Each structure stands twice: as C-alpha cells, then as structure tokens.
Amino acid sequence: MTQNPLLSLRDVNIGYRTPSGMVRAANDINLDLFESDALGIVGESGSGKSTLAMGILDLLADNAEVRGQAVFNGKNLIGLPEKEMRSIRWREISVVFQKSMNSFSPVYKIGEQIHDIYKVHRPGSSRAESDGAITRLLGVVNLTDRVLGMYQHQLSGGMLQRICIALSLIFDPKIVVFDEATTALDVVTQGQVIGEIKRLQHDFHVSSLLITHDISVVAETCNRVAVMYAGYIMETGPVRSVIEEPLHPYTQGLISSFPTLESGKKMIRGIPGTLPDLKEEVPGCIFAPRCPKAQEKCRKQRPQPQEAATQHTVACHFWGRD
Amino acid sequence: MEKTKVKDWRKLREFVHNYTHNSRAMVGLCMLVFILMVALLADVIAPFSPTEFIDVAQLPPSGDYWLGTDHLGRDMFSRIVYGTRISLMIGVVAAAISGMTGTLVGAFAGYYGGKIDRILSQIIDIFLMVPTFFLIILVVAIFGSSIFHVMLVIGFTSWPGNARVMRSQAMSLRERTFVKGARAVGMSERKILFSCVIPNGIFPIISNTTMQIATAILTEASLSFLGLGDPNAISWGQMIFNGRNVMTSAWWVATFPGIAIIITVATFYMIGDGLNNVLNPRLRQ
Amino acid sequence: MSRYLLKRFLTAVLTVLFVFVLNFVLIRLAPGDPITILAGQDNPSQEQIDILKAKYGLDKPIFVQLLAYLKNLLKGDMGTSIIYGRPVFDVISERLGPTLLLSLTGAVIALVIGTSLAIVASRKPGGLLDNIISYIAYVLYSMPAFWLGLIVILFFASYLGWLPTAGMIDARAGYTGWAHVLDVAKHLILPAGALALVGVPAYFRIGRSSMMQVVKNDYVNLFKAAGMDRKKVYRKYLFREAMLPTITTFGIRLAYIIGGSAATEIVFAWPGMGTLVLSAIQTRDYPMLMGNYLILSISVAVWMILVDLIYAVADPRIRLS
Numbered sequence: 001m002t003q004n005p006l007l008s009l010r011d012v013n014i015g016y017r018t019p020s021g022m023v024r025a026a027n028d029i030n031l032d033l034f035e036s037d038a039l040g041i042v043g044e045s046g047s048g049k050s051t052l053a054m055g056i057l058d059l060l061a062d063n064a065e066v067r068g069q070a071v072f073n074g075k076n077l078i079g080l081p082e083k084e085m086r087s088i089r090w091r092e093i094s095v096v097f098q099k100s101m102n103s104f105s106p107v108y109k110i111g112e113q114i115h116d117i118y119k120v121h122r123p124g125s126s127r128a129e130s131d132g133a134i135t136r137l138l139g140v141v142n143l144t145d146r147v148l149g150m151y152q153h154q155l156s157g158g159m160l161q162r163i164c165i166a167l168s169l170i171f172d173p174k175i176v177v178f179d180e181a182t183t184a185l186d187v188v189t190q191g192q193v194i195g196e197i198k199r200l201q202h203d204f205h206v207s208s209l210l211i212t213h214d215i216s217v218v219a220e221t222c223n224r225v226a227v228m229y230a231g232y233i234m235e236t237g238p239v240r241s242v243i244e245e246p247l248h249p250y251t252q253g254l255i256s257s258f259p260t261l262e263s264g265k266k267m268i269r270g271i272p273g274t275l276p277d278l279k280e281e282v283p284g285c286i287f288a289p290r291c292p293k294a295q296e297k298c299r300k301q302r303p304q305p306q307e308a309a310t311q312h313t314v315a316c317h318f319w320g321r322d
Numbered sequence: 323m324e325k326t327k328v329k330d331w332r333k334l335r336e337f338v339h340n341y342t343h344n345s346r347a348m349v350g351l352c353m354l355v356f357i358l359m360v361a362l363l364a365d366v367i368a369p370f371s372p373t374e375f376i377d378v379a380q381l382p383p384s385g386d387y388w389l390g391t392d393h394l395g396r397d398m399f400s401r402i403v404y405g406t407r408i409s410l411m412i413g414v415v416a417a418a419i420s421g422m423t424g425t426l427v428g429a430f431a432g433y434y435g436g437k438i439d440r441i442l443s444q445i446i447d448i449f450l451m452v453p454t455f456f457l458i459i460l461v462v463a464i465f466g467s468s469i470f471h472v473m474l475v476i477g478f479t480s481w482p483g484n485a486r487v488m489r490s491q492a493m494s495l496r497e498r499t500f501v502k503g504a505r506a507v508g509m510s511e512r513k514i515l516f517s518c519v520i521p522n523g524i525f526p527i528i529s530n531t532t533m534q535i536a537t538a539i540l541t542e543a544s545l546s547f548l549g550l551g552d553p554n555a556i557s558w559g560q561m562i563f564n565g566r567n568v569m570t571s572a573w574w575v576a577t578f579p580g581i582a583i584i585i586t587v588a589t590f591y592m593i594g595d596g597l598n599n600v601l602n603p604r605l606r607q
Numbered sequence: 608m609s610r611y612l613l614k615r616f617l618t619a620v621l622t623v624l625f626v627f628v629l630n631f632v633l634i635r636l637a638p639g640d641p642i643t644i645l646a647g648q649d650n651p652s653q654e655q656i657d658i659l660k661a662k663y664g665l666d667k668p669i670f671v672q673l674l675a676y677l678k679n680l681l682k683g684d685m686g687t688s689i690i691y692g693r694p695v696f697d698v699i700s701e702r703l704g705p706t707l708l709l710s711l712t713g714a715v716i717a718l719v720i721g722t723s724l725a726i727v728a729s730r731k732p733g734g735l736l737d738n739i740i741s742y743i744a745y746v747l748y749s750m751p752a753f754w755l756g757l758i759v760i761l762f763f764a765s766y767l768g769w770l771p772t773a774g775m776i777d778a779r780a781g782y783t784g785w786a787h788v789l790d791v792a793k794h795l796i797l798p799a800g801a802l803a804l805v806g807v808p809a810y811f812r813i814g815r816s817s818m819m820q821v822v823k824n825d826y827v828n829l830f831k832a833a834g835m836d837r838k839k840v841y842r843k844y845l846f847r848e849a850m851l852p853t854i855t856t857f858g859i860r861l862a863y864i865i866g867g868s869a870a871t872e873i874v875f876a877w878p879g880m881g882t883l884v885l886s887a888i889q890t891r892d893y894p895m896l897m898g899n900y901l902i903l904s905i906s907v908a909v910w911m912i913l914v915d916l917i918y919a920v921a922d923p924r925i926r927l928s
Contacts, residue, residue, distance in 0.1 A: 057832060059828060059831055059832055085834075086834040086835075086836070087834065088834070089831075089832055089833060089834035090832065090833040090834050091834070094832070094833070095828075095829075095832040097825060097828055097829060097832075102824055102825035102826060103825055103826055103829055104826050104829070105824070105826050105844045105848060106848070107844075107847055107848055107851075108844070113826075116830075116835065116839075116843070117829075117830065117833040117835065120833055120834050120835050120836075121834065164829070346741070444618065444621065447618045447622070448618065448621055448622045448625050451618070451619070451622040451904075451907055451908060451911060452622065452625070452626055452904070453626070453863060453866045453900070453903045453904060453907055455863075455866055455867065455869070456866050456869075456884060456899075456900060456903060457626075457629075457630075459884070459885075459888060460630065460633055460634070460888065460896075460900075461633065463888045463889075464633055464634070464636065536749065540749070540751055543751050543754075544751060544752075544753065544870050547751070547753050547754075547870060548869075548870065548873065548885060559751075562751070562753070562754055562757070565757075566757060566874075569757055569760070569761055569765070570761070570765050573761055576754070576757050577758065580750075580751060580754035580755075580757075580758070583749070583750075583751055583754070584746055584749045584750050585749075586749075587748075587749035588745045588746060588748070588749035591745055591748055591749060592745060
C-alpha cells in the first residue's frame with residue numbers, strides 16, 4: 001500500500017509503575033492506521049489493548065509510563081504538551097468508552113454536558129448551536145433530541161452508548177476509538193449498535209480503532225485486525241485472511257473459542273492456562289507457556305513479526321508448520 | 323469440614339497481610355498495645371496511689387510529680403494511668419452492648435423481612451432520630467451516675483447504626499446460595515440466622531463497634547465533665563471537670579487528662595478505620 | 608416522592624411522640640422532685656407540699672398528667688417553668704437564638720474548612736499532605752469539645768487576653784447597635800472556633816472519601832478524552848457530585864448540633880439551650896425539661912425531612928423514586 005498512514009505507532013512501550021515492580025502492559029507495538037481504515041485490536045482482558053489506545057491519547061493514570069512514537073499528522077503524540085494534546089482530543093481523535101451506564105454525570109442533563117464538551121473546542125458557542133450539532137448526529141444513531149433534556153438515569157445503556165457514538169462525531173474527527181464500545185450491551189442492542197458503527201464508518205469517512213475481546217465484532221466491523229496477547233502483538237492482517245487462516249497458535253485458539261464464526265458442529269476449545277505475570281521479563285515468546293506447539297526455541301528467543309502473506313504478519317517461530 | 327477450615331485459614335492470613343500493610347491501622351494497633359499495657363500494669367507504672375492526698379494541692383509538673391498534683395493534692399500522673407482502666411472498660415462494654423443489640427435487631431429485621439422488618443426498621447429509624455446525648459444526660463441524672471449506668475445507657479442508645487448495617491447485610495445474605503442451600507437441607511431458620519447469616523455479615527459491625535468504643539469514651543468524658551459522672555471512679559472526664567475551676571492557676575490539672583483522652587480515642591478510630599479499609603475491598607486502593 | 612415524604616413524616620411524628628412519652632415517664636420516675644427544691648430549706652410542712660403539688664398537677668397519676676400536658680400543648684401552652692416562674696416557651700425562645708448563632712457559625716466554619724482540606728488531600732491520596740491532614744483530623748476527631756474550649760480560653764483569653772473568656776455580651780458595657788453586634792462577634796469567636804475545629808474531621812472524612820469516589824467515575828474519562836480542562840471537570844462536575852454526601856452530613860449534624868453544642872455552651876457560659884437543660888436537670892424543673900426535649904426532638908425531625916428535600920433538589924436521581 002502506498003498510502004501514508006494516518007496514525008503510525010512505532011516501538012510503543014507502556015508500563016505501569018507499581019510498588020512491586022513495573023507492569024509491562026504493551027511492548028514494542030508497531031501498527032498503522034490508514035485513511036478510512038477500520039482496525040480492530042482484539043485480545044483477552046489484560047492483554048493491553050485498551051492501555052495501548054488510552055496511552056496514545058495520554059489518558060492513563062499517573063503511574064503509567066508511555067514511550068515510543070505515535071505519529072499523527074506529522075506530530076508525535078507521545079510526550080506532547082498537555083495543551084496541544086487537549087486540542088487534538090475529540091477534534092481529531094475521539095473515543096467511545098465501554099461503561100455506558102456511567103458515561104455521563106448523574107447530576108446534569110445530557111444536553112448541558114454535551115454543550116460543555118462542545119464549548120471545549122468551540123469556545124463561546126451557545127447551547128442552541130451545540131444542540132443543533134448533536135441533533136443531526138443523533139438521527140444517525142436512531143435517537144431524537146428528546147434525550148438532551150434527560151438525565152443519565154432516565155436512559156438505557158443502549159441509548160447512552162448511542163449518544164456517546166453521536167457525541168464522538170460532533171467535531172468530524174479523523175479517528176474514532178471504540179474502546180469495548182459494545183461489550184456492556186445486551187445481544188440485541190449490541191447488534192444494533194454494531195450496525196450503526198458500520199453505517200457511520202461508511203457515511204462519515206472516519207477511521208476507526210476498535211478495541212474488543214470479541215473477535216466476531218471485529219469480523220463484522222473491521223477490515224484489518226491486530227491480535228494482542230499479554231502486551232505483545234501476535235498477528236496482524238486483513239480480517240478475512242486472519243480469521244480464515246489464522247497463523248499464530250494463539251489466534252487459532254482465540255477463534256476456535258468463539259462459536260459463532262466457525263461451523264456450529266466444531267468443538268469449542270478454550271485456551272488452557274492464564275495470562276502470565278506481566279511484571280516478569282520473559283526472554284522468549286510470551287505465549288509459549290500456553291502454546292500447544294511450543295518448543296525449546298520459543299522459550300529462549302522472542303519471535304519477530306514476519307510477513308507471511310500480503311499485509312499479514314505473524315510473530316511466531318513455527319507458523320505454518322504443524 | 324476440613325475444606326472450610328483451610329479456607330478460613332487462608333482468609334485469616336489474607337486479613338493479617340492486608341492489615342499489616344495498612345500503615346494507619348498498624349499505628350493504631352501499636353498504640354492500643356501501649357494503652358493496654360498501661361491499663362494492665364497501672365499498679366507498677368503509677369508511682370503513687372491515685373486516690374491518696376500525697377502533697378500540697380496544685381503543684382506544677384516536676385521530677386517528683388511528673389504531671390503535677392491536682393486541686394486536692396493527688397498525683398496527676400498516677401490518676402491518669404489508673405484512669406485508662408475506667409475509660410477502656412466503659413468504651414468496650416458500651417460498644418459491646420451496642421454491637422450485640424444492633425446485630426440481633428438488624429439480623430432479625432433483614433433476615434425475616436416482611437412485617438417483622440417493617441416494625442423493627444421503624445424502631446431503628448426512631449432511635450436514630452432520638453437526640454441521644456440529652457437522653458443519656460437525663461437517664462444518668464435521674465437514675466444515678468454509677469459507671470454501670472453510664473455504660474448501659476451509652477450502649478443502649480448507640481445500637482441503631484449497627485442495626486442498620488446488619489439489616490442490609492442480612493438482606494443480601496438471605497439471597498445467597500449457601501443460605502438457600504442450608505434451608506434446602508432443612509436447617510432451622512434460627513440456626514441459619516446464627517450460624518450462616520450473622521457470622522458472614524459481622525465484619526462491618528466489627529469496625530463500626532471499634533469506632534463506638536471511641537465514641538463511648540468521649541461520651542463518658544462529656545458526662546463526667548457536666549458533673550454527671552460516677553464520683554467514685556477515677557475518670558479522665560472527671561479530672562477535667564475538677565481542673566476547670568483551677569484552670570488559670572493550675573493548667574495541668576485539666577490539660578493532661580484531655581491529652582490522654584485524645585490518644586485513647588484516636589487509637590480506636592484508627593483501628594476502626596483500618597479494619598474498615600481491610601474488610602471492605604471496595605475502599606482499598 | 609410524596610409517598611416517601613409521607614413515610615418520613617410518619618417516622619418523624621412517631622419519633623417525637625416516642626421521645627415525648629419516654630422523657631415524660633423518665634422525668635416523673637426521678638427520685639428528686641422540684642417541690643422540695645422550691646420549698647427550699649424551710650423544711651416545708653406536708654400541707655405546703657400538697658398545695659404546691661396541686662398547683663403544678665403533680666398529685667395526679669402520670670397518665671393523667673401526660674394527657675393534661677398534651678391538651679395544653681395543643682393549645683400552644685408548654686406550661687410554666689417551676690424555677691423561673693415564666694412560661695417555658697418564652698424562656699426557651701430566648702435561649703434558642705444564642706444556641707443557633709453559636710452552633711450554626713461553628714457548623715458553617717467546620718463545613719468550609721473540612722471540605723477545603725478534603726479537596727486538598729484528595730488531590731494526591733496517600734501523599735505527604737494527605738497523611739498530615741489525615742492525622743490532624745484524627746486528633747481533632749478524638750478531642751472532647753469541652754476540653755478544647757478550656758484550652759482556648761486558657762490560651763487566648765487568660766494568657767494572651769485577646770478575647771473575652773465567657774458569656775455572649777459584655778453586660779457592664781451595655782452596648783447597642785453596631786457596637787453590640789461587634790461585642791457579640793468578639794464573644795462568639797472562641798466558642799464557635801472550638802466547636803468548628805471539633806466538627807472539621809467529619810466533613811474532611813466524608814468529603815475526601817466521596818471526592819476519591821467521584822474521580823473514579825467513567826464520565827471523567829469522557830471529559831478528559833474530549834479535551835476538557837481538568838480544572839473545569841473538577842469545578843463543575845466532580846465537586847457538585849462529591850458535595851452530595853457532605854450536604855447530607857451537614858444537614859444531619861445541624862439537626863443534632865442544637866444539642867451538640869451543650870458542652871461548649873457550658874464551658875463558655877453561653878446563654879443557650881445547653882446551659883438551660885443542664886440547670887433544668889439539676890433543679891428538676893419538669894415543665895422546662897419537657898419543653899426543651901420536645902423542641903429538640905421536633906427540630907431534629909423537621910430537619911431530617913428538610914435535608915431529604917434539599918438532597919432531592921441537588922441530586923436528580925432521587926426525584927424519580
């Protein structure tokens with residue numbers, strides 16, 4: 001692809017300082033997000049996928065340490081002064097968060113809170129202006145401006161999540177990060193919200209970064225996917241290629257543990273074992289202790305990402321060999 | 323049976339681990355050990371008798387009388403040392419009464435629900451709104467101010483807070499599987515209440531009761547200061563009451579017992595806070 | 608909401624009735640009686656005692672006395688003080704003003720200081736400043752109000768001589784107008800200050816813990832991600848939400864503080880209800896005691912309902928239920 005990436009991550013490392021040592025949440029991450037791209041980052045909880053996205057936007061707790069490069073519009077976002085960062089947030093990169101029930105303050109009406117957010121980048125704008133801007137977008141997610149006069153507790157989780165999606169588009173951002181945006185919803189609402197995400201990806205020409213533990217959500221909404229495990233990227237590639245021909249043993253396990261993708265008759269396999277202790281430095285492949293194909297080499301030497309097919313890279317010593 | 327024992331052990335070890343890693347709780351515990359030592363070894367520590375008139379009245383602090391002598395010529399240091407006993411006794415007994423009453427009332431209300439709950443809750447609400455301190459004053463003024471009365475009346479006016487906590491505990495425990503299971507295998511309601519519900523819901527009561535020891539000590543001090551304390555007891559509140567009239571000529575008589583109160587009360591607050599933090603995972607950082 | 612209010616109102620009425628009957632019975636059960644005190648050292652004859660008892664209705668059974676009292680109460684008559692010889696209501700209303708002045712001033716100062724300290728401490732939980740303030744709060748929390756009163760009198764009034772030691776006005780000077788207000792203010796500083804200091808930890812603790820709770824709210828992330836200034840999030844959103852428990856605490860403590868300032872009033876010889884109740888107990892002035900307890904419990908009950916209302920206005924979530 002000759003296109004220049006919109007957001008380009010190079011050697012991003014994120015750790016949390018704790019009293020008992022550094023927790024390595026994301027290591028040596030290299031990823032590109034292109035124009036009109038929909039990139040899914042998938043992994044178990046604790047794999048570092050949310051940390052990665054929030055780390056780029058400098059939204060992590062004070063004890064987090066972010067290193068590396070995240071180039072957006074020719075600027076490295078990592079280490080950017082707070083003031084410059086604030087002007088990029090929401091106007092260029094917005095976020096739809098997971099916990100929908102608590103996404104707004106309980107003591108103000110939704111419309112007023114949206115106005116406050118609107119004013120951040122449009123100082124001095126009136127309530128009517130912000131109401132107008134959001135009403136147009138509420139239509140896209142099948143809501144009316146009636147919700148603006150309501151309080152958080154009067155709305156359902158699905159409605160709140162739709163408001164958040166509409167709100168994420170209010171400044172026509174280049175990138176929208178969906179951080180487990182459908183996870184807390186029931187199955188029916190989840191389906192509807194996914195439908196709306198797909199539509200707006202199409203209508204608004206935004207690039208999206210979709211973080212989820214549910215590979216079926218990625219399959220529906222993304223064109224590329226990165227699989228993360230314990231802070232490392234295991235495999236990246238076009239969604240079809242990764243799901244139909246997973247090359248990494250971890251991806252293979254992950255896909256076979258979701259029943260909806262494969263034919264119903266196949267046995268659903270979980271991956272035995274649990275996430276490793278992220279405080280310990282592991283010399284070899286991080287997945288080796290749980291990997292069914294692990295050999296001596298895997299425990300000694302860390303596999304580097306290598307291109308296996310077009311656009312499809314995998315970090316495994318033994319990909320393709322059974 | 324073996325299994326539950328192992329589980330209990332692990333819980334206890336986890337509790338000890340969390341408690342020892344809470345700095346404020348540990349400071350409180352060390353202070354408690356110190357206070358208990360003073361109370362137990364009062365006879366050894368105190369250089370003089372707390373009740374004998376040993377010298378001239380209102381002597382300032384000196385090498386002989388570390389904290390001076392009071393308005394009647396008794397050694398202040400010895401009196402404060404002995405006063406620890408009364409304060410601890412009043413605090414512990416009153417809080418125990420409050421803890422037990424509150425636990426029983428709250429557990430009954432929360433576990434049985436329905437009509438029993440409505441009536442008991444109403445009673446709890448009423449007691450919560452009663453101006454407690456004035457009621458205590460009244461009872462003590464009328465029925466006499468022996469230590470026994472003071473402990474009793476403090477205990478029986480401070481239980482509603484505990485009852486409220488225990489009630490909500492019992493209400494949620496009632497729906498838990500192990501309680502339902504116990505009922506399914508035919509355990510009697512009373513047995514379930516005392517062997518499943520109360521032991522599992524008691525933790526917040528423990529920290530609450532620890533705080534109440536502190537409150538009870540303060541209340542006793544206030545009563546004594548108002549002249550409604552037991553005149554025969556060696557009580558810190560009483561010492562402040564006596565010192566008040568000689569405040570300008572002998573500041574030490576009222577000052578030092580106050581510091582003793584602060585140290586003791588703060589100890590129990592810190593332990594109570596610590597227990598609350600340790601036993602309530604939501605508050606842990 | 609209205610059903611809830613009705614329930615609260617019912618509890619309030621029951622509480623007042625309960626306190627009333629309990630006190631009535633307790634007081635009548637008391638061993639000493641005011642007649643002996645009234646009759647003084649004259650060693651009164653049985654005849655004299657009977658006359659006095661009949662005058663105050665003390666010769667009838669408790670139940671009859673209770674009904675008679677209630678009947679008068681409905682007419683707005685709280686009886687006549689045995690010791691003062693004046694209507695109980697008049698005496699209490701004279702004392703109510705000073706008590707409210709003292710306790711309200713103390714409570715407001717405590718609220719402001721406690722909440723400010725909470726905000727400062729919650730900025731860096733576990734930091735040095737947080738630890739220092741927390742330990743100071745423990746000390747203040749553990750301090751008997753009356754003892755603190757004695758200490759500040761000793762230091763600021765006796766030793767430094769900056770402020771008056773006791774009372775509410777300088778009776779000899781007989782100030783009027785602004786001079787009077789200034790005089791009262793000067794007398795108010797020490798007792799209100801002592802009362803406030805003892806009240807600070809309650810607001811500090813509640814404010815700090817709710818501040819630490821609300822910063823964990825998910826919407827904080829939304830506003831941060833939207834590029835909103837941290838200060839604005841604090842000022843407009845977190846502060847208001849964190850203040851909710853503080854408002855309740857303030858309200859509840861206000862209800863009890865009318866009685867809670869008693870010890871401080873006595874230390875400073877402040878002419879309020881606390882001193883009145885204590886002297887009424889010592890002299891067994893039954894009507895006076897009953898009147899005080901009644902007003903106290905009614906005020907507590909009314910306050911509780913008011914606090915609920917204020918809370919409902921501040922927190923829209925409650926309006927629904």
